[in-house]
Amino acid sequence: MAPSRPHALPVERPNMLHWLGGGLTALALLGLAQQAGAEETIIETHGYNFFGELGYGATYDHLNYVNPDAPKGGEIAIWTLGVFDSFNLYTRKGNAGALATIGHEDVLTTHADDPTAVYCFLCTTMEYPESIDWVIFNLRDDVTMADGRPWTASDLKFTFDMFMKDGLPSFRAAFGAFVEEVEVLDTHRVRFRFSPDSPMRDRIGLAGGMPAFSQSWIEENEYKIDEANILPIMGTGAYALDSYEIPSRIVYKRNPDYWAEDLPVSKGRNNFDSIRVEYFGDSVAAFEAFKAGAYTFRSENSSKTWATGYDFPGIANGHVKKEELPDGSLSLMQSYVFNLRRDLFDDIRVREAVGLMFNFEWSNESLFYGLYDRVTSFWGNSDLQAVGAPSAGELALLQPLVDAGQLEAAILTDEAVIPPVSSTRQVDRKNLRKASALLDEAGWVVGDDGMRRKDGKLLTIEFLDSSPAFDRITLPFVENLKRLGIDASLNRVDPAQERERQRKYDFDMTTHNGRMPLEPSTGLKQWFGSEGVDESSRNLMGVADPAVDALIEHVIAAQSKAELKTAVHALDRVLRAKKFWVPQWFKSKHTVAYYDMFEYPTPLPDYARGELDFWWYNAEKHEALKAAGALR
Structure with a gap:
């Protein structure tokens, strides 16, 4: 029994098409205000929140909930149920692999302890009038794709046009109702003009939900986002696909040349060298594999297993930790x-x-x-x-x-x-x-x-x-x-x-x-x-x-x-x-089990467990587990 469905790992993007998840936040009257002609005040800011103050200023050393000194290294291995035959999540065709968009980053981002605000990530600042008729993103000039090629405002406009042509109908309907025009102002400056009858509260967040794709890469690979494809779209993120075996395994590797590695927003994050996903045909087989050390982190969704199954030797000898972590999120509508x-x-x-x-x-x-x-x-x-x-x-x-x-x-x-x-x-x-x-x-x-x-x-x-x-x-x-x-x-x-x-x-x-x-x-x-x-x-x-x-x-x-x-x-x-x-x-808590080589900052933020984001690997503990024969 797996009461907290879906039992498969999420493959949805955390930020792209954030409008699908709900209110995208809006208007934070922060930053530099200046006059546009004699009529309208233009706001320039690093973040945006319609209903309140931003939790983070324009400068900070690191996110509040991370360990900025967390070591890098090691592997975390998780599980999911089912099958995959594609790495393109932007179509309903095929079965996209777990974490298929792990390497895709958006213009704006969110923080786990300030979930109703959006912040510049691929941009340095954004500018918009009080009417929010448009927004200009001043893009960073150091963003690079996974292969090192630069990313520019032209790439962003190309991506928007591609999704408007071949994206899911629901995407085209939403963006078409919001955005009248995307205009490249210069190499790293782009403006989204909004439809006058679109909801003000969603405009900036929606525009900032566009991912960073490369026009040259898309064209070189003749990629069609409306078709299933075992080739993932190259992104700018900290991780990229390393290997896969259909139908059993996917491995993502951390990019050693990740463009944002030294930014404050990245400190204490993206700590694992690799993330491995093991696929199983049923949850019973998956649990047996966990006990045998085939993967190393498990979110337990079965109350029966949680109450009666964790009596195997790994628990008794301390190789596996069983924990209940607080979860302040809204309840699922399961x-x-x-x-x-x-x-x-x-x-x-x-x-x-x-x-x-x-x-x-x-x-x-x-x-x-x-x-x-x-x-x-x-x-x-x-x-x-x-x-x-x-x-x-x-x-x-x-x-x-x-x-x-x-x-x-x-x-x-x-x-x-x-x-x-x-x-x-x-x-x-x-x-x-x-x-x-x-x-x-x-x-x-x-x-x-x-x-x-x-x-x-x-x-x-x-x-x-x-x-x-x-x-x-x-x-x-x-x-x-x-x-x-x-x-x-x-x-x-x-x-x-x-x-x-x-x-x-x-x-x-x-x-x-x-x-x-x-x-x-x-x-x-x-x-x-x-x-x-x-x-x-x-x-x-x-x-x-x-x-x-x-x-x-x-x-x-x-x-x-x-x-x-x-x-x-x-x-x-x-x-x-x-x-x-x-x-x-x-249940208002996370029930997790993991091999005792992972650590996390305390307290955890209310809205994120974060094992793939800001947990880290203890190399000494890993070696001890290997020496004890606890891991495969």
């Missing part, structure tokens, strides 16, 4: 989701009835060893979560949607929906009776064979999953649904089939995961908006609702933190009321 594109799930009573039959309390006690809390909100573990009845500010946003017939009037008075609470027996009879009544009311009647039908059609639901470890969680859910008269089943496929079927929206229910941002904005359209419902890999649910769309616009338009919080509360309330998910579980 859940079973309905495919709303299926006519069966048009009726909210069907969705609610199905949700009543998942017994979290029994699962947590019987399967999870009490390690988890229930996911209750899309912004759980934060003050963005809607609670109780709507506030006056929320009512002002919700009332017009009720008046327009887009929401039920109950949203104005009811408390925010929370998942049903069950007994600690697998089948909660109270919830079973309530679910049965809902299906009866919806016209799904129990026949002589105990199965429910409507207009002669059997009520059938298939769960799509690729993880054997999830069987012991989903199968009891399936059994409960069968007791309700639903022809429920679990179809476990391999990871490639799961991904392909999810891409085609070919499922009834599946497990979905993600984490909402602290300052959500345009990226919400990818998760819940009507525009991307037929192409977004994030909106697996198929949410296409005018009330949701309207509330997303309110979130995007928020001009203060108070406005943002109110709008997110209203959106969270409505999303939960739609009941297109069956929330699963989360």
Whole structure:
């Protein structure tokens, strides 16, 4: 069982297309202000934050959460599940390898202890008017690609044009709605002009999310970003692909000539000489390999394994450390989701009835060893979560949607929906009776064979999953649904089939995961908006609702933190009321195990565990482990 899905390592870029993750922050009135003509003040600054002060000034010695004296060297080896056949993440074709964009850097960057701000990285400063009609990035003149060739403003414009021509439709739609023109002013100066009707809060962060690619390299290799490719796009980053073996292994090596090695932002970071990723077909085999020393760092996503599996010799003799590290992040929105594109799930009573039959309390006690809390909100573990009845500010946003017939009037008075609470027996009879009544009311009647039908059609639901470890969680859910008269089943496929079927929206229910941002904005359209419902890999649910769309616009338009919080509360309330998910579980701590040759600074930042970023390798401990035969 792997409760904290997805079980595969993330291959998404941390900064590129940051708009997909949410609010990109904006306007920090820092830096040098000067007059442009007699009309508008131009702001020049090293960083940008719409709602508050920047956490870092223009000069600093190193990031607050790193060890600036961390030694360089060694290897960290991690694992992932599935297969890969490409290193191009910018297309939906193929299966991109884990950490496929590790070598790609963006114009702007974020810091783990200041997650709602963006800072110049490939630029020295940025300039923009108070209207944010445009932004000029003053690019660094020392940025080089992995092979040493220089990177310039022309390369940045070329990259933008390439993505606008051949990038994902969702990318083209977002950037096309924001950016009217990209203009090269000189070798290291480029201006993005923004559409007047684009959200101000997202403009600069969106433009700064462009990666550093080389026009000459792209053309020399005849690279097509809309096609799968086993050749990774060359970047400027600290790591580059060293070797791979399909389907079992990928190795990335640190670039000894990395252009940013001596910058303050790099001190104490990128400490490993190499990062190795081992692929496995199932989580059981992966854990056995870890115990045998085949890889060296493991984020444990199975509560059963965490509670009962760490009794092997490596733990007993101290070769392996087992730790719980604090995690201040928002809770994941991990859940079973309905495919709303299926006519069966048009009726909210069907969705609610199905949700009543998942017994979290029994699962947590019987399967999870009490390690988890229930996911209750899309912004759980934060003050963005809607609670109780709507506030006056929320009512002002919700009332017009009720008046327009887009929401039920109950949203104005009811408390925010929370998942049903069950007994600690697998089948909660109270919830079973309530679910049965809902299906009866919806016209799904129990026949002589105990199965429910409507207009002669059997009520059938298939769960799509690729993880054997999830069987012991989903199968009891399936059994409960069968007791309700639903022809429920679990179809476990391999990871490639799961991904392909999810891409085609070919499922009834599946497990979905993600984490909402602290300052959500345009990226919400990818998760819940009507525009991307037929192409977004994030909106697996198929949410296409005018009330949701309207509330997303309110979130995007928020001009203060108070406005943002109110709008997110209203959106969270409505999303939960739609009941297109069956929330699963989360824990507010990282459960990790690793061979005792890695070290990290304390305290860790709230929003980053950082093992691939700012942990480091102790050579003496490594030699001791090798001498003891603990590592392969």
